[in-house]
Amino acid sequence: MRSKAGSRSREAGTRPAAVGGLRPAxxxxxxxxxxxxxxxxxxxxxxxxxxxxxxxAGFVLTVGFLGPATVxxxxxxxxxLGLVLLVTGLRVARLVSLAQQALAGYLLDVRLPQLxxxxxxxxxxAHVDARLRDSAGWRAAAAAILGLPIAVAKYIAVLWWxxxxxxxxxxxxxxxxxxxxAGRHLSPIYPGGFAVQTWPGTWPAAVAGAAILLxxxxxxxxxxxxxLWLSRRILAPNDxxxxxxxxxxxxxxxxxxxxxxxxxxxxxxxxxxxTRLATLALHLGMARDKLAAGGPDEVAAARDLVEAAHAGxxxxxxxxxxxxxxxxxxxxxxxxxxxxxxxxASSAIPVRVTAHLPERPSPAIETIAYFSAAELLANAVKxxxxxxxxVAATSPPGGPFVLTVxxxxxxxxxxxxxxxxxxxxxxxxxxxxxxxxTSPPGGPTTVSVELPLHP
Amino acid sequence: MRVVxxxxxxxxxxxxxxxxxxxxxxxxxxxxxAGSLLAAVAEHRPDVVVTDIRMPPTHTDEGLRAAAELRxxxxxxxxxxxxxxxxxxxxxxLLATNAGGVGYLLKDRVADAAEFAGxxxxxxxxxxALDPEVITxxxxxxxxxxxxxxxxxxxxxxxxxxxxxxxxxxxxxxxVISSGAVEKHVASIFGKLGLPSSESDNRRVLAVLQYLRx
Numbered sequence: 001m002r003s004k005a006g007s008r009s010r011e012a013g014t015r016p017a018a019v020g021g022l023r024p025a026x027x028x029x030x031x032x033x034x035x036x037x038x039x040x041x042x043x044x045x046x047x048x049x050x051x052x053x054x055x056x057a058g059f060v061l062t063v064g065f066l067g068p069a070t071v072x073x074x075x076x077x078x079x080x081l082g083l084v085l086l087v088t089g090l091r092v093a094r095l096v097s098l099a100q101q102a103l104a105g106y107l108l109d110v111r112l113p114q115l116x117x118x119x120x121x122x123x124x125x126a127h128v129d130a131r132l133r134d135s136a137g138w139r140a141a142a143a144a145i146l147g148l149p150i151a152v153a154k155y156i157a158v159l160w161w162x163x164x165x166x167x168x169x170x171x172x173x174x175x176x177x178x179x180x181x182a183g184r185h186l187s188p189i190y191p192g193g194f195a196v197q198t199w200p201g202t203w204p205a206a207v208a209g210a211a212i213l214l215x216x217x218x219x220x221x222x223x224x225x226x227x228l229w230l231s232r233r234i235l236a237p238n239d240x241x242x243x244x245x246x247x248x249x250x251x252x253x254x255x256x257x258x259x260x261x262x263x264x265x266x267x268x269x270x271x272x273x274x275t276r277l278a279t280l281a282l283h284l285g286m287a288r289d290k291l292a293a294g295g296p297d298e299v300a301a302a303r304d305l306v307e308a309a310h311a312g313x314x315x316x317x318x319x320x321x322x323x324x325x326x327x328x329x330x331x332x333x334x335x336x337x338x339x340x341x342x343x344x345a346s347s348a349i350p351v352r353v354t355a356h357l358p359e360r361p362s363p364a365i366e367t368i369a370y371f372s373a374a375e376l377l378a379n380a381v382k383x384x385x386x387x388x389x390x391v392a393a394t395s396p397p398g399g400p401f402v403l404t405v406x407x408x409x410x411x412x413x414x415x416x417x418x419x420x421x422x423x424x425x426x427x428x429x430x431x432x433x434x435x436x437x438t439s440p441p442g443g444p445t446t447v448s449v450e451l452p453l454h455p
Numbered sequence: 456m457r458v459v460x461x462x463x464x465x466x467x468x469x470x471x472x473x474x475x476x477x478x479x480x481x482x483x484x485x486x487x488x489a490g491s492l493l494a495a496v497a498e499h500r501p502d503v504v505v506t507d508i509r510m511p512p513t514h515t516d517e518g519l520r521a522a523a524e525l526r527x528x529x530x531x532x533x534x535x536x537x538x539x540x541x542x543x544x545x546x547x548x549l550l551a552t553n554a555g556g557v558g559y560l561l562k563d564r565v566a567d568a569a570e571f572a573g574x575x576x577x578x579x580x581x582x583x584a585l586d587p588e589v590i591t592x593x594x595x596x597x598x599x600x601x602x603x604x605x606x607x608x609x610x611x612x613x614x615x616x617x618x619x620x621x622x623x624x625x626x627x628x629x630x631v632i633s634s635g636a637v638e639k640h641v642a643s644i645f646g647k648l649g650l651p652s653s654e655s656d657n658r659r660v661l662a663v664l665q666y667l668r669x
Contacts, residue, residue, distance in 0.1 A: 267514065274539050274562075275464040281566030282470045286477060289568055312466070 032214060041217035045161060047107040048154040048220050051227075054103065055151025058096035062144035065089025083128055090137035096147070097140040097235065110228060113236040115140060116245070135241065143234045150230070153223045160216040167209025170202040246429075254430045268323050276316040283309040329370060336366045340391055343374055347389065348381045349407075355393040361401045362454045365431065369393065369403045372424050372449045376405040379420060384409025384445060395453060400433075403449040411443030424449065431455040456579055459499060460485040461492035461506040461518060462537070467562070471505065474565065478572050489517035496525060496532065503533040503579035507562075508545070519545055526557065533578035537562050541588040543596070550583075550664060554620070554657040558584030573625075583620030583660045590618045593667040605647050613640040618663045622656050 035041055066089040072082030097115060104110045118137060121130035131137060166173075237245065283305045290302035325331075331342045337355035344351035361369070373391055380389050386409030395401045415421040415437060424447075425435040433451035458480050462468040465487070472482045484495035488511045496504060504525060508518040522534045526549075535558035536549060546559050558578040564571050564586065574584035594615070597603060606614065616626045623641065627634045641659075645652045648666055653659045 270509065270539055271464065275467050278539075278562040278565060279464075279467045279470045281563065282467070282474055282568075285566040285568050286474055 035217045036213050038217075041220070043107045044217065044220050044224055045158065047103060047224065048158050050103055050107070051154045052151050052158065054096070054099060055147035055154065058093070058100070058144040059148040059151070062089055062093045062096065062141050065092055066141060083132075087128055087131045090131055090134065090141060093141035093144045094137055096144045100143070100147075100231070104228070104231075108224070108228075112228070112231050115235060116237065116241075136235075136237070139234050143231055146230060146234070150223070150227045153226075154220075157216065157220040157223045160212055160219050164209050164211075164213030164216050168206050168213055170205045170209065171199065174199050174202045250426070250429045253426045257426070265323065265327065272319045272323065273316050276312050276319060280309045280312040280316065283312065328367070332363075332366055332370055335360060336369055336393055339366070339370050340373055340393060343370070343377060344391065347377050349384075349386055349389050351377065351389045351391055353391045353393075357393060357395045357401070358397065359395060359453060361395070361451070364455055365401055365451050365453060368427055368431065368433070368451060369401065369449065372427065373403060373405060375420050375424055376447050379413070380405065380407040380409060380445070383413065384411075384443070386410075386443075386445075401451045401453050403451070404446060406444055406446045408444050410441075411439045411445050412441045413437060413439035413445050413447075421447070456503065456576075457481045457483050457499065457501040458575075459483060459492065459495045459501040459504045461487070461489065461495075461504070461510065461521070463487045463507060463510045467565075471565065474568055474571070475505075475575075478568065480572075480575075487511070489521040492518075492521050493524065496529065500529075501532060503535060503575060505535045505537060505575065508536060508538045516545070519548065522549060522557075530556065533557070533575075533581065535560065535575055535578045535584065537565075541586055541592060543589060543592050546585060546589045546593075547664075547668070550585075550661065554583040554660040554664075556581045558620070559589060560584060560586045561588055577620060581657075582622075583657055585619045585660065585664075587615060587619055590615045590667075593618075593664065597667045606644060610640050610644050610647075613637060614644055614663060617641065617644075618660055618667070620656060620660050 065085050069082045069085030069089055072078035073086060075082075094115060101112045101114070104112050115136040118134040119130045121127045287302040287305035287309065290298040290305065329339060329342075331339045335357075337353075337357065340353045340355060344353045360366075377389060377391070380386055384407045386407035389405065389407045392404045392406075393401070394404075413421065415425070421435065421437060428435045428449055428451060431451055432455075433449060436448045436450070437445075438447075439445040458475055460468060460471050460475075460482060462471060462485075468485050468487065472485050475482050483499040483501055486492050486495050489506075492504065492506055495501075504522075506518040506522055508516055510517045518536060518538075522536050525532055525534050533556040534549075536545075537560055538545070539562050541559075541561055549557050549559055556578055558574055560571070560574060564574070577584050594603065594611075603611065603614075612630060613626060616629055621629065623634055623637045627637045630637070642652065644650075650662045650666060653662060
């Protein structure tokens with residue numbers, strides 16, 4: 001038996017073609033005659049059988065709640081009750097959808113799109129409001145209502161199996177019930193069909209049954225494929241919802257990143273310049289006291305202290321300068337080209353910079369590009385053992401702004417190992433930009449950051 | 456007087472050692488984190504401890520928690536807490552039980568060696584040293600506007616110095632007035648604010664702080 005977890009994770013996302021796709025494995029003949037005896041066909045049959053009551057119940061419950069609820073709500077007489085029923089109905093639809101998901105996952109190894117959880121809300125009114133605006137709940141309700149025709153289709157497909165099985169075995173049935181009363185006929189297909197009067201007459205019925213049996217799994221598979229296609233269509237968030245989710249995610253990344261950055265700046269100031277200045281003040285205070293005392297030893301000590309204070313002041317200046325240019329490098333004021341040149345000049349590995357930008361990007365884009373370049377250069381210096389790094393900033397007419405950093409080093413850069421690449425990707429995503437890393441083992445490594453000219 | 460210093464910046468730590476040794480104190484240990492501070496105190500039993508608040512490993516309020524622990528287990532050892540910022544909640548936490556043998560100063564105060572040493576002496580002797588900034592903040596935030604508004608400018612100045620933990624003599628010296636004049640001001644303040652008068656400087660600090668926070 002294959003490992004379920006393994007196959008599930010492997011197939012997640014690329015699954016649609018596998019189930020329901022008519023893909024004969026090992027010859028058409030085997031596909032035609034072997035299908036009823038495959039494990040998969042049986043699982044699909046089981047799925048269809050379970051789907052009939054589930055689909056019916058889902059439809060009845062959902063319509064049973066939402067129908068009267070809508071009438072009551074609109075009638076204004078029973079609005080409160082109506083709203084309660086609406087909310088309950090949507091919750092039921094979600095539960096049906098969950099059951100559907102579980103069934104498909106368990107029997108078919110298929111992952112249906114998960115419904116995002118409804119927004120949490122406090123207070124009764126807010127709760128009702130949130131539930132009624134919960135588009136995922138409404139999508140689940142739509143799926144539950146469409147579950148009725150699907151359940152009927154499944155029912156018919158399951159019946160094919162049953163009739164096929166019954167017909168193909170009809171010669172046996174004939175023999176077992178040969179003493180049946182006169183006038184009773186055994187018909188392989190009900191209603192009508194052809195009536196069998198003699199035992200040899202059951203043979204064509206058996207052949208017909210075999211044909212039905214061979215076709216039944218494909219019917220079931222077809223119904224399931226149609227159902228899965230519909231479910232994906234209905235349950236999967238539409239483009240706008242997906243966009244909102246992506247924006248929410250990138251916004252929370254930006255907010256957290258900004259807070260972390262401010263925190264980092266505070267810490268740098270606290271541990272750096274502030275402490276240096278406190279020490280400097282301490283030294284100067286002591287020096288003043290020594291000078292006030294006036295003896296030759298004191299004056300010598302004071303000179304010593306002033307010396308220390310002077311050195312401390314210079315160090316504090318350097319520290320503050322580094323810190324402030326880390327917040328916003330002044331060189332960026334002249335554009336990204338000169339800023340990149342500036343970065344290149346302080347790199348430990350030779351860097352060649354080309355910048356060709358007919359239109360100047362927005363300051364925010366320049367800032368992202370600058371810090372991305374700084375990070376990528378630092379990465380290359382740290383990990384690549386390259387001899388040359390090339391930095392290119394280009395912007396085709398009407399196109400995005402593209403920053404490319406290439407090194408001739410050993411390659412093998414991996415986003416997962418905390419190289420800061422994922423941080424850059426986050427940052428690019430905040431303005432709908434992208435980051436593409438090509439770094440085969442042995443090199444070369446190319447990282448392209450694509451950003452809109454104006455966010 | 457024997458001192459233990461805890462400050463994670465080596466630069467400032469050395470500066471503090473130099474300042475205190477220069478004024479004749481014996482610095483028996485200078486450490487960089489709260490754990491070493493507690494160990495050093497257990498080993499050396501100093502008269503007074505000078506500690507930073509933010510220290511490794513978490514860089515939040517290690518020093519403050521160490522100070523609270525020292526005050527619980529070694530009430531005889533004075534604790535002077537230094538910080539880059541003034542948080543009135545920290546001051547409140549430090550003074551929660553009593554104001555004796557505790558100080559809370561901005562790091563800026565090390566610039567004035569004599570004043571810093573004075574505060575350290577006061578704390579070592581079981582008194583209080585609160586940064587003027589704390590008092591200013593409390594007075595600004597105090598809802599007792601009516602009460603404080605009734606004080607003359609002179610009295611407000613006395614109130615501030617009193618809350619910092621200074622004795623009448625020190626207040627007199629600071630304001631360049633006679634001790635008698637200070638006593639008169641103090642009595643008038645306590646009368647106007649309706650505070651119970653108190654002989655001990657520490658209780659006086661607590662009473663004033665409580666009044667400001669109420």
